[in-house]
Amino acid sequence: MQAPAGSSPEPQVGSCNSSVTSSSLPAANATSLSNLTDRFGRNESLARTEISVLGVIFVLAVLGNVLVLLALCKSRRKTSKMHLFIKHLSLTDLTVAVFQVLPQFIWDITYRFQGPDLLCRLVKHLQIFGMFASTYMMVIMSVDRYIAICHPLKTLQQRSYLMIIGTWVGSFIVSCPQSFIFSLREIEEGSGVYDCWASFIFPWGIQAYITWIALGVFAAPVLIVLVCYTCICYSIFKNVKYKTKVPSHTSFRNGLITSGVSNVNTISKAKMRTVKMTLVIVLAYIVCWAPFFTVQLWSVWDKSAPKDDSTDTAFTLTMLLGSLNSCCNPWIYMFFSGHLLSDIIHVFPCCHKITRKLKKEDSETSIKRHTLLTKIIKKL
Structure with missing residues (x-):
């Protein structure tokens, strides 16, 4: 997946024109000067590795999310709010796969961007749009779990739809600056080599841009999620502590039967399971993307950051790690929703037949074991 502001086949944030020099620019660190038509070469072995990994990630992301969407659409179970969020989070992950991973995969193969200026601007817009949508869909899932646990009486289905629509629309609007920052331009004045690059005001433009992306896509969402889960943990702690103190015996009050436990704002197992699932999704996001944004911020704010091939390798590896999140x-x-895996199996008739056959064989084996055990007991 291309970084939010990547400008060359190696997906580094913050590409710029010939008037700006940054350690985050792979093209500025020519690894092969033997190319007579393009003296800004690249590390071909690293590029082949990136192409292979991106291809695998694209297939897995599309296959996994399509299966989840098919299972949710064909499921006969009553649709819950969490299923609604899972569906839209899968859609955002598909957006990441189609508009980020796939363009970057093709871009790595061609090395230089092959297309008109309009396509360049559109690709960059959709790339950052996918990141914003996926990230903030995860955020509103966490906010929804906070409302469900800490303010259960305020939970409304209509509010969930408004948050989801707001996430899609807001992500599209916030990513619009990409269309103005990036364009098809010469990577160096007079070089005759064109690529989809960005132009920043020297010297602070690239620093401001990368910092804004890091804050908007990573730091701010993670902070919101941490606040939500701090409140959730505190609420669960109070719930458990109160239930241990209140007697569970039945008592009468004003002629009505009341119970100590029923007066407590109990948290169901289903809610706890969805809280755990959302937390794991958030942790996976942090693990996948923290190295990437750390390296990007370090490259533009630390003047002593290296400007050699090792930097390109660090950028590429951290980008590939981030791509795994989709x-x-x-x-x-599937792990936290047991029925979702069975729903996916039921999508395919062939898998359904295999499952029934395995169940039948297990049943027959169980019967044989029971018969054999009965005979042994009789003999004894």
Whole structure:
């Protein structure tokens, strides 16, 4: 997946024109000067690795999220609010796969961006749009769990739809500056080599841009989620502590039967399971993207940051780690929602037949074991 502001085949944030020099620019660190048509070469072995990994990530992300969406659409169970959020989070992950991973995969193969200026601007817009949508869909899932646990009486289905629509629309609007920052331009004046690059005001433009992306896509969402889960943990702690103190025996009050436990704002197992699932999704996001944004911020704010091939490798590896986030969420859904895996199996008739055959064989084996055990007991 291309970084939010990547400008060349190596997905580093903060590409710039010839008047700006940054350690985050792979093209500025020419690794092969033997190319007579383009003296800004690249590390071909690293590029092949990136292409291979991106191809695998794209297939896994599309396959996993499509299966989850099919299972949710064909499920006969009553749709819950959490299913609604899972559906839209899967859609945002598909957006990341189609508009970020796939363009970057093609871009790495062609090395230089092949297309008109309009396509360049559109690709950059949709790339950051996918990141914003996926990130803030995760945030509103956490906010919804906070409301469900800490303010259960305020939980409304209509509010969930408004938050989801607001996330899609807001992400599209916030990513609009990409269309003005990036364009098809010469990577160096007079070089005759064109790529989809950005132009920043020297010297603070690239620092401001990368910091804004890091704050908007990573730092701010993580802070919101941490606040939500701090409140959730505190509420659960109070709930458990209060239930241990209140007697569970039945008592009469004003002629009505009351119970000590029923007066407590109990948290159901289903809610706890969805809280755990959302927390794991958030932790996976932090683990996948923290290295990438750390390296990007370090590259533009630390003047002593290295400007050699090792920097390009660090950028590429951290970007690939971030890309894994788009294909690991479906497996988290399946792990915490037991029926979702069975719903996915029922989508495919062939898998359904295999499952029934295995159940039949297990049943026959169980019967044989029971018969054999009965015979042994009789003999004894």
